Amino acid sequence: xxxxxxxxxxxxxxxxxxxxxxxxxxxxxxxxxxxxxxxxxxxxxxxxxxxxxxxxxxxxxxxxxxxxxxxxxxxxxxxxxxxxxxxxxxxxxxxxxxxxxxxxxxxxxxxxxxxxxxxxxxxxxxxxxxxxxxxxxxxxxxxxxxxxxxxxxxxxxxxxxxxxxxxxxxxxxxxxxxxxxxxxxxxxxxxxxxxxxxxxxxxxxxxxxxxxxxxxxxxxxxxxxxxxxxxxxxxxxxxxxxxxxxxxxxxxxxxxxxxxxxxxxxxxxxxxxxxxxxxxxxxxxxxxxxxxxxxxxxxxxxxxxxxxxxxxxxxxxxxxxxxxxxxxxxxxxxxxxxxxxxxxxxxxxxxxxxxxxxxxxxxxxxxxxxxxxxxxxxxxxxxxxxxxxxxxxxxxxxxxxxxxxxxxxxxxxxxxxxxxxxxxxxxxxxxxxxxxxxxxxxxxxxxxx
Numbered sequence: 450x451x452x453x454x455x456x457x458x459x460x461x462x463x464x465x466x467x468x469x470x471x472x473x474x475x476x477x478x479x480x481x482x483x484x485x486x487x488x489x490x491x492x493x494x495x496x497x498x499x500x501x502x503x504x505x506x507x508x509x510x511x512x513x514x515x516x517x518x519x520x521x522x523x524x525x526x527x528x529x530x531x532x533x534x535x536x537x538x539x540x541x542x543x544x545x546x547x548x549x550x551x552x553x554x555x556x557x558x559x560x561x562x563x564x565x566x567x568x569x570x571x572x573x574x575x576x577x578x579x580x581x582x583x584x585x586x587x588x589x590x591x592x593x594x595x596x597x598x599x600x601x602x603x604x605x606x607x608x609x610x611x612x613x614x615x616x617x618x619x620x621x622x623x624x625x626x627x628x629x630x631x632x633x634x635x636x637x638x639x640x641x642x643x644x645x646x647x648x649x650x651x652x653x654x655x656x657x658x659x660x661x662x663x664x665x666x667x668x669x670x671x672x673x674x675x676x677x678x679x680x681x682x683x684x685x686x687x688x689x690x691x692x693x694x695x696x697x698x699x700x701x702x703x704x705x706x707x708x709x710x711x712x713x714x715x716x717x718x719x720x721x722x723x724x725x726x727x728x729x730x731x732x733x734x735x736x737x738x739x740x741x742x743x744x745x746x747x748x749x750x751x752x753x754x755x756x757x758x759x760x761x762x763x764x765x766x767x768x769x770x771x772x773x774x775x776x777x778x779x780x781x782x783x784x785x786x787x788x789x790x791x792x793x794x795x796x797x798x799x800x801x802x803x804x805x806x807x808x809x810x811x812x813x814x815x816x817x818x819x820x821x822x823x824x825x826x827x828x829x830x831x832x833x834x835x836x837x838x839x840x841x842x843x844x845x846x847x848x849x850x851x852x853x854x855x856x857x858x859x860x861x862x863x864x865x866x867x868x869x870x871x872x873x874x875x876x877x878x879x880x881x882x883x884x885x886x887x888x889x890x891x892x893x894x895x896x897x898x
Contacts (some may be wrong), residue, residue: 451568451590453548457503460542461512465518470536473637474802475757476606478534481579483586483602484613485570485856487562488843489554492595502597503589505549506847509624510543510587516632517616517755520584522609522894531811534572534579534606544573546588553594560852561679562879570600585616589835599845600856601829601892609757610838611741617843618754624845640758643747646797654763654798655811658829659733667824668760673883675861677825678891682714686876689898690717690776690846697777708780711834711866712787714876716779721897722830722882723768725889730769736783737763737831740790760795762786768828824859827883834866841870855879 488494502583514521521540527533550569557566571586584607590602603613604770613631619630660667682690691713698707708716728734739759743750750758764782771779802808813823825831833855840853855865869875882890 650797650801721893728768
């Protein structure tokens with residue numbers, strides 16, 4: 450049970466620019482929702498010595514918001530329509546909710562992202578007028594054991610994973626009076642520098658994912674109860690998978706670089722979900738993930754670019770082909786999808802999005818906060834990889850977190866790949882599947898390595 454004690458509105462500690470900030474095409478298609486993450490901290494003498502933890506968070510956040518002042522602003526619907534938004538940098542600030550729980554940190558076990566974890570992250574009513582919804586929401590919860598958690602929500606429109614982590618890292622450095630501070634690069638028009646694309650974008654890439662054979666739409670699948678599993682693949686298991694996929698590696702046609710740990714594990718999870726779901730052989734299935742294009746553009750984006758620089762990538766196959774061929778064949782499909790992300794394809798994609806009369810179809814909520822949009826559940830899969838991100842080390846002055854992970858905002862087929870906090874080379878896998886499929890998936894994940 451979580452009890453709320455107070456709400457603090459934190460505004461930038463110094464005057465910041467009052468402006469309407471340009472949002473590019475990559476921002477415009479993002480959900481008007483927040484990415485939920487959770488940080489847990491054990492009780493420690495340094496936590497006691499830090500004094501009032503909420504005051505430390507509040508004071509440091511007000512300084513961080515001077516650098517990251519767009520996060521203190523609010524979105525508004527753009528006058529041009531088409532479900533587009535604009536960012537009003539108006540310094541309205543960020544709420545920190547102060548809460549207490551009778552639970553202890555140990556009660557959360559392996560930190561599986563359940564509703565109990567979600568209760569530690571602020572919730573948002575997305576039917577609220579858009580110009581009243583903060584870009585960042587924070588919850589500090591104190592536990593009976595003396596430990597704390599920080600639950601964060603950062604607007605999808607404002608920041609992708611690398612940008613959100615940059616903000617948290619700088620905020621934590623300010624909290625412990627450590628430097629050097631690395632300011633964000635805030636000019637989002639930089640995405641539109643460079644040569645115009647020579648070829649038009651193929652919109653087939655953005656078609657809705659396949660539905661189950663025999664079902665006209667995905668409404669039946671959306672209604673089915675789902676559950677979450679939080680599983681671990683050891684470094685040895687990942688290396689076994691990587692060795693298997695690389696048995697099929699053709700260096701002449703695959704860029705000369707062996708399949709990565711991500712490609713090996715994603716291929717294995719894709720095959721296991723199709724097997725667990727019991728698809729017929731000619732069932733179309735797609736694996737969706739995102740690729741970071743910061744270094745794909747020519748010239749590359751500035752190192753500290755703050756915003757969204759991700760493009761949706763899709764690998765497709767039939768379940769029969771996926772399971773009758775080797776795991777290396779599945780990895781090859783993933784590699785081929787990744788290699789389509791080039792300077793030219795990214796620029797063509799952004800130009801295409803800019804020209805759309807309405808960008809709303811790419812969002813999972815409509816303009817009144819109701820669920821809609823593409824469905825990546827059965828027979829499909831969406832994998833969010835955090836394997837290359839600097840996830841850990843958010844020390845606000847009372848030591849580093851003992852766990853950082855996603856909130857419980859899952860849907861059927863949503864999967865996170867998370868490098869282990871211990872740095873032992875293992876991956877944690879958070880996956881939401883229909884209840885009837887989860888047992889078979891777990892069995893395949895471990896038995897079919």
